[in-house]
Amino acid sequence: MKRKLLTVITEQALERQLVQCVMDHGARGYTLTEARGQGRRGVRSADFEQVGNIRLEVICEEDVARQIAETLHKKYFDDFAMVLYLQDVEVLRSEKF
């Protein structure tokens, strides 16, 4: 079954808000990993907690993914280091997502 995978890379400080937003839009779950990187807002290393990134993945239906992306975009893109992208995925148990 087809679903969308939404990946968000952003500042560690946003973790709670991000999870809240994802679940509020009706996603059934998410996965988080620690990350570091570089972008418009400079180098973000994980050595010092203030400046690490997190990488969040959500598998969900396309419209949910787009709504989450929309909301994050509106709320956080101006002020936070944030990158997000969408991909197609095939899942086995569609009722989980």
Added chain:
Amino acid sequence: MKRKLLTVITEQALERQLVQCVMDHGARGYTLTEARGQGRRGVRSADFEQVGNIRLEVICEEDVARQIAETLHKKYFDDFAMVLYLQDVEVLRSEKF
């Protein structure tokens, strides 16, 4: 060249079994990262070893990927926190996968 990327997110406790299963089905390699998250079986944080997740990626031929997914599904879906999904990827050296 086209290949499939199979991603599995599951409990740390399954690491050995997972790797065994992947290699038994003829995959040539895999990649593991530490993760945490939330799903049907509640929040899984990485702070306490019993309740962390791992995220496994395998690039392989489509039928191998489907067989691995099938086996994992049969063996572990009922009892373990587990999510898996498939994606298309393009690789440069197809003989490696």
Added chain:
Amino acid sequence: MKRKLLTVITEQALERQLVQCVMDHGARGYTLTEARGQGRRGVRSADFEQVGNIRLEVICEEDVARQIAETLHKKYFDDFAMVLYLQDVEVLRSEKF
């Protein structure tokens, strides 16, 4: 908007060279996570620094992605543990990539 996601999994020792190469080819950013795994060059665990992997993701235009892949291939494939693959992604703000 469509972009390419290039993922590279390789030895920790190459981090600086990798980042250099990616930015030199005109990418606007990258994301790094710690990883371990197995492949042609054996098991690479993260417990001992010499033998851990990193996983690098770059979102960029297709030709940039192909050039980076090409360069990495030429420079490092013979001597280093390295896997790389390309995927299609949809991004919201194409000007960032």
Added chain:
Amino acid sequence: MALARASNGWRTEEGPALGPARALCYDQRPRVSDKEIPLELDPVILFFLLGLGAGLMRAEMRLPAAVYELLTVILLLSIGLKGGVELAGADLARILPKLGVVAAMGIVVGLMGFAILRLSPRLPRADAAAIAAHYGSVSVGTYAVAIAFLDTLGVDYEAYAAAFVVVLEVPAILLGIVLVRGLRPSVGWASVMHEVFLGKGVVLLLGGLLIGVLMGPERLEPFEPLFFDAFKGVLALFLLEMGLVAATQAGALRRHGVFLIGFALLFPLLGAIVGAVFAWGLDLTLGGALLLSVLGASASYIAAPAAMRLSVPEANPGLSLTASLAVTFPFNVLVGIPLYYGVLSVVYPGVGGGA
């Protein structure tokens, strides 16, 4: 008891072998007079409460998994080494049978737990067996707090008590598997045994014991600053982390209902009684009786979860981990240990124990 030790020093009954210099370093601990009833909290408990409070209030504080691993390794080695050092020169022929009896106690406690849990019609057999395995096995963290408690009071206990932890860790886990899988577990006994005997608890405790026995107190002196002198500080950090972890599990409590919470609060009392009876049968000192009671009352949260997850995967790991971490561990550490000691110090000598 020939093997009783002065818990606030290294002297064995063979005499103060290490001389006045050592005594100087160890005899500074305050000793309560034998009259005082020491029901006040040990300072380490406050670190647990600090972690628990911070966790419940969702403070921005985490101790990363790597720190937890480091603290666990140091605690396990400390306890093992300390036990081994005390055992060096002891009469192993007399001790080994006692250890066999203690191992049997793990089965007894596990079976009692299973029998009680089966009274609940809604709890599947696999879950009952898994929880019983946790409670028949032991918690090293709780044991460490009990040791700290006795040291603070200056109460002696058997030199070989650390070996109790080792022999109690495994049997109830095997019992739990057998109760569900019978004598032919689906994953095979080899894999079960590997999982059960090669967890870090058994390996590091046993390793520490062996190193302690082989080297003896004098050759281990250079290791004291990290493994013995810093013990309470390391335990404090460990308990801070355990408080944070317990708090994250607390949310799950509501989901699991009153029966589980009741079991997690009351079964320790039963386990402590069983421990005390075994201690009395083994003719342990009062300190040893407290330790065996605490071990009977405590529930595993490292070895048992890992082993049961793979051997009895249909059991819900949330049930046993929540009961063990979020109820029984705090209960034992805050209330149980002083309670068991208070009761034992009155009852145990009365029935001729520790004489």
Added chain:
Amino acid sequence: MALARASNGWRTEEGPALGPARALCYDQRPRVSDKEIPLELDPVILFFLLGLGAGLMRAEMRLPAAVYELLTVILLLSIGLKGGVELAGADLARILPKLGVVAAMGIVVGLMGFAILRLSPRLPRADAAAIAAHYGSVSVGTYAVAIAFLDTLGVDYEAYAAAFVVVLEVPAILLGIVLVRGLRPSVGWASVMHEVFLGKGVVLLLGGLLIGVLMGPERLEPFEPLFFDAFKGVLALFLLEMGLVAATQAGALRRHGVFLIGFALLFPLLGAIVGAVFAWGLDLTLGGALLLSVLGASASYIAAPAAMRLSVPEANPGLSLTASLAVTFPFNVLVGIPLYYGVLSVVYPGVGGGA
């Protein structure tokens, strides 16, 4: 001052309660004669320089985030416990009003910082407020170095100085938020308060203080090897890491221009003067005056960045973090502390301070 303490020992004015054995362990520190002007570097500073040098040369060396967390937790608990132990038995009724005055000082320093930063026409109001919040709040690492400095010199300071850190941490952050958001922050006061009061700085310092006060020096003795004896070693590792971190921020300096660097170098002098004036008003000892000056001069890099990021996200976090970490922290640690002490030791007694 009734609460002044001998900083190189545990004795309170009540006398050497812990006896000669302890004194033996603590009185080995070299004391400078009162004539010497001790402007030479404290050894811990060299570890900071080592880390800074290694970082600037891009040495292949990182201390993982987990290690940084562990070191921070130990430092915060050590400072809290030490302060609490000294406070045990002190007259809280006399101290609490003083702590209120110190909290007000945080607002004063923050407002002064804001006023100065608003002189720059190009710096947005949000950035000025965020930076002011950092400088009105305090750096625990800098405070730890100041304590090590006083201990090395054998200079006394108030028992309750650790409480200064707690009460100074929060007010300026709230001020910063109010300066941008007014009295109704968009994320809601509940969320702001959570963020501000439940950071690990406040929780662990306050927790340590409480444990110290409740338990007192004797019951905390078993914790000394880790929390007190190892303090300077832990501080050394922490400063090594801070050096590495400061070096990674140094690259950002060029981007941020001369005004910011100037502010980060000169404002600490003003903060130190404000601290000294408040110390004089509160009738602190010379040691206490140094600590309050250092706190006035220091800028937060843990609590303030976290809170401002979420409450005033439009402020550029790079500005304040770079100023605080890459300029002010090194400046205070390398130059500021001995400088403030040198000036204070001449001026402060002259105006009747610390008498």
Added chain:
Amino acid sequence: MALARASNGWRTEEGPALGPARALCYDQRPRVSDKEIPLELDPVILFFLLGLGAGLMRAEMRLPAAVYELLTVILLLSIGLKGGVELAGADLARILPKLGVVAAMGIVVGLMGFAILRLSPRLPRADAAAIAAHYGSVSVGTYAVAIAFLDTLGVDYEAYAAAFVVVLEVPAILLGIVLVRGLRPSVGWASVMHEVFLGKGVVLLLGGLLIGVLMGPERLEPFEPLFFDAFKGVLALFLLEMGLVAATQAGALRRHGVFLIGFALLFPLLGAIVGAVFAWGLDLTLGGALLLSVLGASASYIAAPAAMRLSVPEANPGLSLTASLAVTFPFNVLVGIPLYYGVLSVVYPGVGGGA
């Protein structure tokens, strides 16, 4: 030897500068009589065996990378600081030339290794050079065990031995690069030099030495609890981890064949002889001769792998790392150190060494 030190105390020949209080803390170590042949294992070795055994049995135990980093940093700083403290006040003009000779020894050992490895027709030149670089360079972990060994025996050694480690770390790595790349490495000398000189080994050892020299023993006293008293405990944890790591490499042994294993077992003997000859030429004490032999026998597993990987990438890193970690490190630690000492204590005085 004017610089010989009493390895179980801080006294230099200048007399017991630190007085009786310190002596009390350090003179408790058991001293073997000069007659005894001390071939029994040092306790720290047992921790290595514990880790190795646990790893080979695939026990469920990992020390996370962050813990390994922390332990490495503490060990490197401890060794550096200790060496620096002993060097403070020494005659640098007499020592520097000796250090030059020791650096040359790294080249000699590296060249001998290369010559022997080139005898194997199937081993590519790049691999021979990379392995030779590992064996010409040194292992700080092995050195730490040798120091612990000497301290346990109460045998003196040169104050400046820690500087040997620093000057031996780099030359053989440069040699290995030159043997493959010639005098114009493809990545450029600047990048090679950065890689080689700015690894954490050189930076922290050198940094520790400098801090030790600058501050001297008295000012570093507050750092002793963490860096000196806890040294053996930290080393024990480090060796536990090294045992686990060596076990993971053991699987690769089968793949690499008898020639490599033979080299990894026998070349250390040659390296030890070269070390002893250089020690004799430099007129070192018996303890110093052991240390130089051990350094000659030991193979790098931190600096060399990192540098060779980038400068000579066509060399198979598995070969050198497996030889170094899974064969030579265990061999030296378990057999080599006592063996070299046993032989040296008979032969070295006979040829007039250490007189």
